[in-house]
Structures are given as structure tokens and as C-alpha cells.
């Protein structure tokens with residue numbers, strides 16, 4: 001199993017699918033699992049029930065995916081906020097995809113599907129990263145910078161960082 005973590009828009013879903021193809025394994029994404037299970041979008045869950053309820057749903061989804069799946073697994077950007085989830089990640093191969101704030105605004109700006117960045121993306125992204133950077137770094141076994149790299153280049157860098165060869 002290879003687990004991908006990192007902030008919204010860093011490319012977990014894009015790179016996760018490429019990485020799974022390169023390794024010849026399945027791809028799974030906990031955000032997609034939640035949408036399928038709940039029958040509504042992540043933004044709708046945030047609006048209807050608030051972030052704490054979303055985090056509880058997410059925690060279950062991550063636990064289930066880590067147990068059921070063997071392949072590439074992309075986690076929701078905020079899943080590492082949960083202490084039990086961080087404990088579950090110990091012993092896994094965890095790749096932290098990182099980027100700087102300008103890249104983040106380019107990739108996520110003005111996208112209402114990401115409720116945590118809806119109002120002032122640059123400021124909100126900085127604040128999120130202040131709170132989370134050490135959590136991402138703490139659970140990561142490899143850190144891969146995505147700034148100025150294409151998704152294919154990021155995928156190759158992740159394979160190199162993990163010392164994994166294609167299937």
C-alpha cells in the first residue's frame with residue numbers, strides 16, 4: 001500500500017491514479033468513498049452538518065479504506081488532523097505531496113467544491129498549512145515537492161522516493 005497525503009489541490013487524486021497505473025495496482029480515494037456512501041458532495045456535507053461531523057465520517061472512511069484496500073490510497077487533505085488516523089498511518093508507506101501557496105491558489109482558487117478555501121484562498125491556505133504542516137511531515141515516510149512539476153514528473157519523483165519500480 002502507498003498512501004498519499006497533502007493539502008487540497010496538491011494532486012493526490014491526479015498523481016494517485018497515475019501512480020496506481022505505473023504500479024499496476026488499484027486506486028482508491030477516501031473523498032470519493034465518502035461521496036459515494038453519503039450520496040452527496042463533500043461541500044454539501046460541510047454545509048448541512050458542519051466540519052466536525054464530516055471529520056467523523058472521514059475517520060471511519062479512512063479506517064475502512066486502510067483495512068480493505070491494497071494499492072494506492074489518497075486521503076482527504078484534512079484526514080491527518082485526527083490523532084487516531086495518524087496512529088493508523090504509522091508503519092505505512094506515506095507520501096506527503098507538498099506545494100507552495102502560489103501553486104495552491106493556481107490549483108484550487110475560485111473552486112467552490114473546496115469549502116475550506118472558498119472565501120480568501122491565499123490566507124486560508126496559509127493558515128491551514130500553519131496548522132497542518134508538522135502533521136503531514138510527522139506521518140510521512142517521503143516528501144515529494146510538486147511545484148513546477150507535471151503530474152507525470154511528480155509520479156516519477158514519488159516512485160523514486162519510495163524506491164519502487166513499475167509493475
Ligand SMILES: Nc1ncnc2c1ncn2[C@@H]1O[C@H](COP(=O)(O)OP(=O)(O)OP(=O)(O)O)[C@@H](O)[C@H]1O
Nearest residue numbers: 007008009010011012013014077107146149150151
Ligand atoms: N503537478 C501538477 N501540476 C499542475 N496542476 C496539477 C498538478 N497536479 C494536479 N494538478 C491540477 O490541480 C488540480 C487539483 O488536483 P487534484 O484534484 O488531483 O488534487 P487533490 O490533492 O486530490 O485535491 P483534494 O484534496 O481537493 O481532493 C486539478 O485541476 C489538477 O489537474
Ligand SMILES: O=C(O)C1=C[C@@H](O)[C@@H](O)[C@H](O)C1
Nearest residue numbers: 008031042076077078114115
Ligand atoms: O484539507 C481539507 O480539510 C479537505 C480536503 C479535501 O480532500 C476534502 O476532504 C475536504 O474538502 C476537506
Ligand SMILES: [Mg+2]
Nearest residue numbers: 012013031074
Ligand atoms: Mg482529491
